[in-house]
Amino acid sequence: MGFSLMIHGGAGAIRDPQRYEASLRAIVKSGASLLAAGSSALDAVVHCVALLEDDPLYNAGRGSVLDAEGSVLCDASIMEGRTLKAGAVAAVRGVRNPVRLAFEIMENSSHVLLVGEGAERFARERRLAFESDDYFRTRERIDQLAKAKRKRETALDHSELDDTKFGTVGAVARDTNGDLAAATSTGGVVNQPVGRVGDSPIIGAGTFADNASCAVSCTGVGEDFIRTVLARTASFFVEFRGMQAEQAACEAIRYLVDKVDGQGGLILVDRQGRCGRAHSTPGMLTARFADGVASVETR
Ligand code: ASP
8 A cells, every 4th residue: 555645834925935845845755755664644744744843944843933922832733543542732832843742642641632831841741852942033033023013913924924934834644554644733823912822733623634534734824724623624525525635625625715714725635545735825835745756836
């Protein structure tokens, strides 16, 4: 049985897409080499999302956008399609790879979602890496927040207000055993009020995986995705309406727009290993490895 892998680096108005191509291609290839060597879909999505978190190009981990007080608070989640086990973390400070914390919560606690200080304590117990504020507060992010404050708005990372165009990240995979997994990680939206949490750590909204249907990771205005439970809605289209990956992705985004005029996009791998993507924003950064070939899409 073959494997499939898809990653994303956010959706929005992507004005210089070539800036992301090399990184997206390298990360999808790196994840694909793990899957080719027999790693699980779960390990592959953690690996890819952690690499995206370490790359300051994207709004997750190191490159996270700043909230209204100039802080970085991260959210992430992960789900395993074979068992429906899930782990998630919201509003954590200083954790280098929030996706690894979500994984630890899934594997080593009896809970799904931990937030704030409790989640940070758990990360220390699990000996995860922490970084100082300087690691996260890049010059570009400080300038981006100042601009958002002048305009008195909160914004998606890849929005018109943003000259630097970074974005929330995610990965979906099917491994050679036919198991599915999904993971998503974000710094939220620029200038968000302290304590605001979007869809990325909400299972069923920003992330979902079930071997009976597909694995999904979303990006966009989190409130829109929470209100439409969008990741689960996409998987519902596969499971109960018999749609293939590309059609389910498109129908889910149509649903998002029809119901709440939502902005964003999603990636999806179904149980046959077919990949799908769709977005209601002008562009979306994705890369896939399917049928032995890596490709990058920036529109
Ligand atoms: N969905 C994320 C949130 O609302 C933001 C994004 O995807 O860029 O927190």
